[in-house]
Amino acid sequence: MTGLFERHRPTLTAAIEAAAKRDFWTVYPEVPSGKIYGETAKDDGLAAYRARLDAEFDLADHPAEGRVGAEVSPYGPALGITYPAASADMLVMASRAAAPQWAAASPDVRAGICLEILARLNARSFEMANAVMHTTGQAFAMAFQAGGPHAQDRGLEAVAYAYAEMTRIPAQATWTKPQGKGAPIVMEKHWRIVPRGVSLVIGCNTFPTWNSYPGLFASLATGNTVIVKPHPAAILPLAITVEIARQVLVEEGFAADIVLLAADAPGAEITRELVQHPAVAIVDYTGSNAFGAWVRENAGNADVYTEEAGVNSIVIGATDDFAGMCGNIAFSLSLYSGQMCTAPQDIFVPRDGIETNEGHKSFDAVAAGIAAAVDSLLVDPARAAGICGAIANPATLARIATSRPLGRIVRDSAPVEGLDGARTATPLILAVDAADTDAYAEERFGPIAFVVAVDDAADGVDRAAALAERKGAITAALYATDEAQILAAADRFAVAGVNLSVNLTGGIYVNQSAAFSDFHVTGANPAGNASLTDAAFVANRFRVVMWRRPAAA
Amino acid sequence: MTGLFERHRPTLTAAIEAAAKRDFWTVYPEVPSGKIYGETAKDDGLAAYRARLDAEFDLADHPAEGRVGAEVSPYGPALGITYPAASADMLVMASRAAAPQWAAASPDVRAGICLEILARLNARSFEMANAVMHTTGQAFAMAFQAGGPHAQDRGLEAVAYAYAEMTRIPAQATWTKPQGKGAPIVMEKHWRIVPRGVSLVIGCNTFPTWNSYPGLFASLATGNTVIVKPHPAAILPLAITVEIARQVLVEEGFAADIVLLAADAPGAEITRELVQHPAVAIVDYTGSNAFGAWVRENAGNADVYTEEAGVNSIVIGATDDFAGMCGNIAFSLSLYSGQMCTAPQDIFVPRDGIETNEGHKSFDAVAAGIAAAVDSLLVDPARAAGICGAIANPATLARIATSRPLGRIVRDSAPVEGLDGARTATPLILAVDAADTDAYAEERFGPIAFVVAVDDAADGVDRAAALAERKGAITAALYATDEAQILAAADRFAVAGVNLSVNLTGGIYVNQSAAFSDFHVTGANPAGNASLTDAAFVANRFRVVMWRRPAAA
Structure with missing residues (x-):
């Protein structure tokens, strides 16, 4: 046995x-x-x-x-x-x-x-x-x-x-209680699960x-x-x-x-x-x-x-690898057409733009950089099919259509070429303002993302964390070059119960959760009442x- | 700090x-x-x-x-x-x-x-x-x-x-993922409670x-x-x-x-x-x-x-220390006048009696032996006061009065002498049959105990365990001399989620739960949905x- x-x-x-x-x-x-x-x-x-x-x-x-x-x-x-x-x-x-x-x-x-x-x-x-x-x-x-x-x-x-x-829990133990000068009391104890x-x-x-x-x-x-x-x-x-x-x-x-x-x-x-x-x-x-x-x-x-479910966010404050950042985010948005519980939906970007290794980038330039990175990632149909896959639920396709009017289209969604008969869609990216909460502050499951204009990175962190507390979130990401800002964001997202990834530009994506290392879900916000792995x-x-x-x- | x-x-x-x-x-x-x-x-x-x-x-x-x-x-x-x-x-x-x-x-x-x-x-x-x-x-x-x-x-x-x-959970760790011939991906991770x-x-x-x-x-x-x-x-x-x-x-x-x-x-x-x-x-x-x-x-x-709350039981099948058994049970019934969550209420005894070191004892002799042990334990008023204490809630005193008609009185309850002005009561012990579930199969909090006539010890174990599953129980006790019977009872009470004490005759009582050794409450029956100590x-x-x-x- x-x-x-x-x-x-x-x-x-x-x-x-x-x-x-x-x-x-x-x-x-x-x-x-x-x-x-x-x-x-x-x-x-x-x-x-x-x-x-x-x-x-x-x-x-x-x-x-x-x-x-x-x-x-x-x-x-x-x-x-x-x-x-x-x-x-x-x-x-x-x-x-x-x-x-x-x-x-x-x-x-x-x-x-x-x-x-x-x-x-x-x-x-x-x-x-x-x-x-x-x-x-x-x-x-x-x-x-x-x-x-x-x-x-x-x-x-x-x-x-x-x-x-x-x-x-031991299967058994001996319990010996001293009794002053007398003989101790000795008990045998057996436990079972x-x-x-x-x-x-x-x-x-x-x-x-x-x-x-x-x-x-x-x-x-x-x-x-x-x-x-x-x-x-x-x-x-x-x-x-x-x-x-x-x-x-x-x-x-x-x-x-x-x-x-x-x-x-x-x-x-x-x-x-x-x-x-x-x-x-x-x-x-x-x-x-x-x-x-x-x-x-x-x-x-x-x-x-x-x-x-929840609404996962990325906050962009600054980066010393603009291309790497855009490429990394593009992959996270495209992978399985945004149908992962860990996929980002909202990307908070200062409305006055950010500092990067390529110099100052306006809000529009950041949004365009991410959109271009998605286009580049998915330009080859075979590769696009291998990244996006297909859409599990017909309602997700319908949601893309109803979401288009919610903001200014930075990148439109389209079927993945070459997958005849499959239900597919590449990411829709919309630009909105922080005030447009009706648009971005609801979960919109699937390949639908919002670039949200905020006052600055701290404002973005506050909004993303507050949204996580209200609607739930399993992941968050931050791009920042100031260590104090990173640590402050780590504090704020911890209060919101969200696992945070900082400055991902290479082969690790915010969507990914590695067994034996990353606890999946915290159980500390509405995206779940427990961790699956603790x-x-x-x-x-x-x-x-x-x-x-x-x-x- | x-x-x-x-x-x-x-x-x-x-x-x-x-x-x-x-x-x-x-x-x-x-x-x-x-x-x-x-x-x-x-x-x-x-x-x-x-x-x-x-x-x-x-x-x-x-x-x-x-x-x-x-x-x-x-x-x-x-x-x-x-x-x-x-x-x-x-x-x-x-x-x-x-x-x-x-x-x-x-x-x-x-x-x-x-x-x-x-x-x-x-x-x-x-x-x-x-x-x-x-x-x-x-x-x-x-x-x-x-x-x-x-x-x-x-x-x-x-x-x-x-x-x-x-x-x-470590406060931090380095996560190094090999990439074949390429440089590994290395992440620093930080966790907080x-x-x-x-x-x-x-x-x-x-x-x-x-x-x-x-x-x-x-x-x-x-x-x-x-x-x-x-x-x-x-x-x-x-x-x-x-x-x-x-x-x-x-x-x-x-x-x-x-x-x-x-x-x-x-x-x-x-x-x-x-x-x-x-x-x-x-x-x-x-x-x-x-x-x-x-x-x-x-x-x-x-x-x-x-x-x-729950109904805690003792099952008596046999003993090689009749006096020690009766004395031990008497103390468990008397301590704080039965107001412990771990105090026994029902004592299941074969209606044809049991074998003991003092020879065969009839059902009535067992009941009388326990009653006499209570009398003996409480004969000195100062000692009685030190064991029984007082009754926390007036409703408990009233319950003793309404419980008297539920069975044949083996030992009546009485005030503790010498505690003028205090609300006190020594144990009431009633004899009933296993069929009288209206009497003994409800929790009757306080110094109220039933000696319940059953077919044999196995019948007593079954009834006690089934009662625990239905009404909850924190403790159970068994007196038996046959090892197979003891192990079978341990199996049955484990299914009912009750901690079992076997053959207590000395200075340890079924009511007692020792920190760092006895888990208190199992969380596995209606007496509680969790252990307080695991x-x-x-x-x-x-x-x-x-x-x-x-x-x-």
């Missing part, structure tokens, strides 16, 4: 150490290379994906009352896959039936199984890349990284935190694996059974995940139903029934603020962990129960 | 180590001895308490719109003390005004201040003992221990957990300090400002606590309002306004299930930690925010 734990122990130990040090560390290679994953891995993954299409996705022995599935690739074709579907009650009943066995497994056994699931997911990264690409619209390279190794990193991180927290109950993980459309794995693996490692509820438009990546988890569980002698898939149909979602079910003790949710508020209010006594995220997923007795004389 | 931290660092380090080992450890002596606390400490403490009576309790510069106070000692006299009183809004406004300074203090500075507050509380333990005695009804020795050193232990434990969790907001600690009547210190010190150490809301019948112990905290804060250059007292009048409590205030981010609550449910439902987005209790009281930039070349 502990064979898997022994096999993966070095990885777990290294992960725990990495999370404490917070230097770069990974065990799942992010490069989609045949040299790493095997020369046929890419073709095999594509073939495996294609074999899923227009067929029933079979999950052996999974509870089912029917089949659902209506996924359509943002690149065009319908996937034609159906999945076993069951009512919330049926799923919860199956989850509870599997619970005692999983609760009784040791933290070592559970950690071993979690790491084996992750290892197999890693080996299947090319298949997953296709599944993520055709449900989210991410370009292939991003779908591989974010849907595969980077998501696996986050899953491993959750297991590492969970294992570290569980093993802080007990799970909370059924854990519900609600996935999102754009990052079905990356955003679900922290909650999924944190709950699984701590002994809870897990119901994975995918977004109806992005079921396949989580169905593959559940399939692998169930295979490993069964191989190790556990009930497959420890991990269940709650597939449902658009317009007939069972999310509310699951959230309100009294047996659901933990809810992990990624999605809109509106439904997030409903989840937080209706989950009863369940603990709820959310990543919701001790607080795992510590409440289990309880500790003791029995004690006088020690034998 | 870090002088206090350096002074108390050895204590903090030892506390963190003790919490990891979970052997016996304490730094605040539990013996009310003049040799430890100073030869005049007892008299000084009494004099300090007496000087409080019939006077205004002055909290320098504390927000106030009037004065309240209507405490009456369970031993008879009114305390005649009034406290500054302010509206919920005024208190929250003052708390928020003090917040930025406290949030900006380092974890070291905050820990040093917390430990200095605890050290001064320890030095004032005799004064506190009188304050606790005359607000709760605890006998002096218990009021000293539970209200003084043991409460301080729990406060220190919270600081230790909080400090350990905060310092797991940010608090959640205003923390509200709602105290109870019976253990005003012991039950409040975990939340108070956990929130304070993690940078939150704290509003302490005492039970209107037990304000003085927390007023003294707040007074000392404010003195230390001011001496160290901080705003006194980082810790506030929310004194209110019976019937005009401001608890609901405080719980529902949007600025309140953390609520710690000790009290009834009914109001606990209201708090959990009405606290909005605040995190809520509760210790509520990492999960502190990890969500702060968030982590980062800023990062490319490292200078």
Whole structure:
């Protein structure tokens, strides 16, 4: 039973150490290379994906009352896959039936199984890349990284935190209380980890694996059974995940139903029934603020962990690398067409312009510099397709159209050339004034950005931070050359609970969050009520129960 | 600013180590001895308490719109003390005004201040003992221990957990990502701890300090400002606590309002306004299930930690020390007249009796043995007074009267002799059958116990555990001689989330929970939604925010 734990122990130990040090560390290679994953891995993954299409996705022995599935690739074709579907009650009943066995497994056994699931997911990264690409619209390279190794990193991180927290409590101890000149009182004490109950993980459309794995693996490692509820438009990546988890569980002698898939149909979602079910003790949710508020209010006594939406900002005060800055921002705006929870929306620029290594740049020159950098980045259609990918949700395309009148168009959005049949859009960039809060101070999800004229950088920092406090924000960026101004901005964004990136001009982008180093979401503003990647995220997923007795004389 | 931290660092380090080992450890002596606390400490403490009576309790510069106070000692006299009183809004406004300074203090500075507050509380333990005695009804020795050193232990434990969790996150790190043959990407990253907001600690009547210190010190150490809301019948112990905290804060250059007292009048409590205030981010609550449910439902987005009520059970299957067992149970039933959250209420005994070192004992003989042990324990009036103390709430006395008809009286309750003017009662013990759930399966707070006839010990374990799952329980006890039966009971009570004590016959009682070793409350049944003493209790009281930039070349 502990064979898997022994096999993966070095990885777990290294992960725990990495999370404490917070230097770069990974065990799942992010490069989609045949040299790493095997020369046929890419073709095999594509073939495996294609074999899923227009067929029933079979999950052996999974509870089912029917089949659902209506996924359509943002690149065009319908996937034609159906999945076993069951009512919330049926799923919860199956989850509870599997619970005692999983609760009784040791933290070592559970950690071993979690790491084996992750290892197999890693080996299947090319298949997953296709599944993520055709449900989210991410370009292939991003779908591989974010849907595969980077998501696996986050899953491993959750297991590492969970294992570290569980093993802080000794399994047993002797308690010896001195009694003056008399014999001491000696007690033997035994502690065990007990799970909370059924854990519900609600996935999102754009990052079905990356955003679900922290909650999924944190709950699984701590002994809870897990119901994975995918977004109806992005079921396949989580169905593959559940399939692998169930295979490993069964191989190790556990009930497959420890991990269940709650597939449902658009317009007939069972999310509310699951959230309100009294047996659901933990809810992990990624999605809109509106439904997030409903989840937080209706989950009863369940603990709820959310990543919701926000408005991310960049503040430009000065730079000694104007071209690098514009190029870096252009990439952040273009990557996955602004559909990342970490993508910037508002760029605050002093209305009198800024000082740069290229001399003074007016507000308009800064806006034009960013627009030109986007044009340059996306001039080659193949490269543009590889950066922008496709638009997951038709409503996002519609939002671009309704946003155009909100400001002066600095750069217009257009389809990505050469992706026939795909739903695509390059960034729309609008110039507005700080007073135009109706335009820029609402989340406008997708490739929509505002260059906002402010008094000066300090005014920009204040407005960006206040906006984060009101609407939420996961990232912020600052360009400044004055150290005191940088430190003051760090103070202000810390109060607003936003992670800040300063003077990014090279190969790191504000959108990026690295496992084992960057905590994702702070939980300190409306963009989410928890970090997905810290001790607080795992510590409440289990309880500790003791029995004690006088020690034998 | 870090002088206090350096002074108390050895204590903090030892506390963190003790919490990891979970052997016996304490730094605040539990013996009310003049040799430890100073030869005049007892008299000084009494004099300090007496000087409080019939006077205004002055909290320098504390927000106030009037004065309240209507405490009456369970031993008879009114305390005649009034406290500054302010509206919920005024208190929250003052708390928020003090917040930025406290949030900006380092974890070291905050820990040093917390430990200095605890050290001064320890030095004032005799004064506190009188304050606790005359607000709760605890006998002096218990009021000293539970209200003084043991409460301080729990406060220190919270600081230790909080400090350990905060310092797991490095203040800064260098992140170096290899780039194949190219130069690596190097980022400098900085993290800081940010608090959640205003923390509200709602105290109870019976253990005003012991039950409040975990939340108070956990929130304070993690940078939150704290509003302490005492039970209107037990304000003085927390007023003294707040007074000392404010003195230390001011001496160290901080705003006194980082810790506030929310004194209110019976019937005009401001608890609901405080719980529902949007600025309140953390609520710690000790009290009834009914109001606990209201708090959990009405606290909005605040995190809520509760210790509520439950029905604690003892299961008797067999014993090789019948006299020791009866004596141990008698003490648990009598101590503070059953007003501890850890006191047993239901004693499950096989209706065909049990095997003991004194031969077979019938159900009636077991019940009679416990009753006789209570009689023997309380035969001396002075000793009885020292064990039972007085009854905090008149409703508890009334409950004894209404409970008498619920079963066959094995031992009747009576006043404690010699405590003229005090509200006292020795244990009422009733015999019932397992079918009489209307009698024993409800919490009947106070010196009311049921000996419940069951089929056998396994039936008793099942019923006790199921009752814990339904109504909550903080403790359980088992007497058994068969190891397999003991291990099976440990399994069953673990599922029910109850800490179990086995075969207690000597100087340790099921009611007792030792800091740094016993986690208090599991959070895994309706008796409370959290443990008061683990990492999960502190990890969500702060968030982590980062800023990062490319490292200078």
